[in-house]
Amino acid sequence: IYEETRNRVIAGTGLTEEFRTGKGVRQGCPLSPILFNIFIQDLVESLEGKMEGGTPIGPGAGVKVDALMYADDAAIVAEEGAELGKMLKTLERWADRNNMEPSKRFLI
Template sequence: MLKILQARLQQYVNCEIPDVQAGFRKGRGTRDQIANIHWITEKAREFQKNIYFCFIDYAKAFDCVDHNKLWKILKDMGIPDHLTTNLYAGQEATVRTGHGTTDWFQIGKGVHQGCIFSPCLFNLYTEYIVRNTGLEEAQAGTKIAGRNINNLRYADDTTFMAESEEELKS
């Protein structure tokens, strides 16, 4: 069942996620992004441009996905919410400790680790955040072959780039 849902959601992912995100994409891998960074570095040298990188790895990224924000994001992207909300709505948990069991509590964050569906949800979630930071329109980055490149992503790893420290900080 999840495989069918994932195939449906993947259609949206393929339309919404740009090429700079290689994580959880068929035929793409970390080697592609490493090669891209190497190529960008070589082109910067060739054209005598400075290039600065900032590498970010988000800790416990899947655990930080807020469900209410995710539902809003999916709705804003035109993705039918019934594809996902039934998997997460009304989830509760309890924790067993050395002192007994806690009361039941609502789970409002996180996508399921190891679930075939979660990478798609995570990519859509992070893409929405990137779009709303204005990063795609930002002038920071480096122009190569007429294209401004200011970030590369692989799942929860993001590389920002700019031609100066000041640009990178902005």
């Protein structure tokens, strides 16, 4: 959406020097969450296709959570290691197809 933008940041007592960004979306832009949802939808569908479970939540465990996503963060959720392994492989393939390199990984 934005390409070759010129930017300045309010810091301390004034504005920083101007700097340029190549391309992307701006944080706080009303369109950013919509674009994120469109972009991430194929990952969500890929994960759902690999799921054997997810983690049950709520009364009666009628709802299962397999992924939590917000802004540029994604957390995949599984009860068993084998299921988590499948999901991680799916995420890695998706990231490769979309020229992305996840910067952080944590297992809890």
